[in-house]
Amino acid sequence: MSNLDGRPDLAVLAPGQPCTAVEVLQPRLVPLGGPRAMTVYRTLPQRSRSLVGAWCFLDHYGPDDVSATGGMEVARHPHTGLATVSWLFTGRIDHLDSGGNAAQVRPGELNLMIAGQGITHSEISPTDADTLHGVQLWYALPEATRFGPNHFEHYRPEPVTVPGMTARVFLGDLLGSSSTVLTRTPDLLGAELMLDPGATVTLDVRADFEHAALAETGTAVVNATDLAHRCLAYVPPGSDTLTLTAGPDGARLILLGGVPLDEQIVMWWNFVGRSHEEIVEFRRRYQAEIGAEPADPDDAGKPELFGPFPPDQPPALPAPVLPTTRLRPRRQPHATENTPPEGGRP
Template sequence: MSNLDGRPTETTLRPGEPCTDVEILEPRSVPLGGPRAMTVYRTLPQLRRSLIGAWCFLDHYGPDDVGVSGGMEVPRHPHTGLATVSWLFDGEIDHLDSGGNAAAVVPGELNLMIAGRGITHQEISTPETHTLHGVQLWFALPDETRFTANHFEHYAPQPVRLPGLTALVFLGELLGSTSPVRTRTPELLGAELTLAPDTAVTLDVRADFEHGVLAETGEAEVNGRVVAHRELAYVPPGSDTLRLHAGPAGARLILLGGIPFDEEIVMWWNFIGRGHDEIDEFRRRYQAELGFDSADPRDAGKPALFGPYPSGQLPPLPAPPLPTTRLKPRKRH
């Protein structure tokens, strides 16, 4: 997408002045699972915008009655070239991956899985979970680290409490709180913000970051722009402040940020690469390693990408067929 204005107007922001050029990204509903599919609401990626910093995927779900939806049951599947962030508000999910990590995803605590050159994992809500509510996020890895080894990390941020505001900073730095988690990608910000009813706050943020604000519980305002429930507000770089306002019901927000990611990516199913042929190879090798297809002679002698896996688990997901046309790199917007 391009600005077709023949005489564009220059905009200069003074220190402390928030950017009012806020773009609203609306969610689309996506069924996740089988006959009793759990519905997620996806705001990244979409045609209007593919990335906010290196953040490239945002699913919001719940609160869901697990007795009705069946909960989350995502069997073993692959990832390459990205990292996943699991963040819950309610419920519990069991995480298991081919890097040898088994962990519980619980509210207010970060589970970060860096896929690197390849990993497989599953996420299944626990039998004790009655309500499931959270977000699933991905960020793209830059070329210099996307073929490194996989890695898993858990972090429980301590809350930052200010008048009318509670913040949990799970990645990056905000309000004097710094996450120790290393992401192997250009600098990122990820935080849960809870605003009391009728609270307005102004946050100091990095002017070289672009930001996204998800209205998680209901309507809120971002730099004066109303953001409806499940919508994502995009704020471009250039301003060192971000103004947030909650109405009479209060608001819980997910704040994402990062330096604009300057590499084109091809994102298809659960893979991120740099071109069609690379994605084709990731798919081909996953299918062969998990026994869905025969090994391809082109991959003879290559080390396994997706690793061993504990026995006794649900059957893995096969990869869908590639489209008949070649995959093209995603533009930033």
Template sequence: MSNAESNPVEFEINNHAPGTALNPQCEDGANVEIITSRAVPLGGPRAMTVQRTLPQRQRSLIGAWCFVDHYGPNDVSLTGGMDVAPHPHTGLQTVTWLFQGEVTHHDSGGNHAVVLPGEVNLMTAGAGICHSEVSTISTTILHGVQLWTVLPEKDRQGPRRFDHYRPEEISVEGGSARVFLGSLFGQQSPVTTFTPLLGAEIHINPGETVTIDVDPTFEHGLLVDAGEIQLEGITVKPAQLAYTGVNETQLRIRNTGTTPARTVLLGGEPFEEDIVMWWNFIGRSHEEIAEYREQWQAEAERFGVTHGYIGHTPDGLHRLPAPELPNAAIKARKNPAPTARPETRID
């Protein structure tokens, strides 16, 4: 998915002193830092609104996860659904995960797919790619998450790649799970990532707790889609992202409500490289981003051509133009230390 903002927000994120007090609501539990979302229109005259939790001024990365959009359930007859014309990416992987509805994917690597709920669609941009995403005509409700991960220096100029995988739903004590990236609950996803990562949809039964043994070298973020959820005793509202830092070996997710709850757990080893992230590009300097933008506007070979895109409106754009660059140089993002700060909230 594109970041379709006409004026992409630039964040400068500074290091903060980590919190030290134990979570008072769960004895010996992990500290929990709440990251709230902001509403962002996805573009078009009837723009579908997404709730964005990453990137934020408060925190820019969780592992290599650098972009988290949560949307729906959206009635496409009111919102127009998803219709994102061909647009570019560099230096990242896009991860599409649906709860409801269907999305067609076409990219300049010659890949074409219909993404269904419970299937992961992972596209590796490498040095450059362009793609389109459109909700199908049969979709009435669109609901899911769109995620990006940063490629490390050694892989970011590599080839385009596309992976499509349907993980098995497994029963766990207190609920169920689908592990779409990495390893959890004894399940291993075969999908290739370029840094150690975790991605899983976790359902929690009413009034029950799912206890998760996690990798202590990972930092984690729990996105709540639906339900009355507590992570380590701290309430996490729908569309919020609850962050826990490294050195945790167990996380406890409790559903305090009377209806089933759905969450997405993201994790990874802290990503220590400095990155510059603007619009749909990830690079390492302002000059590199400016070059990517110029090449996209010039329809350069770096990004190729997406074939098969059919938008919802016949007079719509055939490719998304890049916004104007900011007047000031785009700075590298500085992420806080991988330690949760319970007292920190920057809305």
């Protein structure tokens, strides 16, 4: 999915400030564009918390009546330096990317697209998909793998049932279930948890992980902290258990986790980089490849950064105009001294 904000804010993603208690993050409503814009509820990134492990983006949408909203119609757009994780509860989405992958996103099945140094893709819900409901997640690739080739995987996790809960672990390890998906980002967790009405479940988790739980349906309690529908509970590293309690109607939670990413990252629109220069170059190359802006003569002979796309598709989304100020990472309290220097190699 693309970030369709017309004037996207600069997001500087660095390890968050120390936290000794559960932090509740409220969602921000973002229309995805068009006269019948489908609205998503965004809980990452935001000013108070930009990362959970390497997870850097969380949109929750639906359930939406496709006949009323028009569903998801996100034409070709780029990504760099990140991976997209598509997870549906109801409906279908057709995925097409410049790596030559065409697939459907279906409920309970993971579609993972690793952008690496560059990829473009489209996501469009079929007209016969009555209801659309799911989450779109991104995680940042670390310095060691962010310039690697793009990659796509489809995975259907088997459900794991324990008293009071059924889980589907789509990335990482939980409850003895291990995803086979290769992430190119170490130490990640992603799972869908279905809690029975009023059930309390205590999970054994890695104490070196920070975790976040999205109340996807209903209300819940996370480590004794109330969590309203669509809100995200952040749990800092240090605890080796998570205790979850569902409301009277039950609850579906999306659980994310990971070792804190010790890299400061600049994310603008659909690009993840390390510097102003990288973001500017990613945008310039993409605009030139889709014919929205003139190409640089120095690009002659270079392979396409974002790759070819089938010609019979809707026009590509142009990139927004860059802000007039320099995209410079802010110095955050928890940023480390070994932040990568500015400069890139797109």
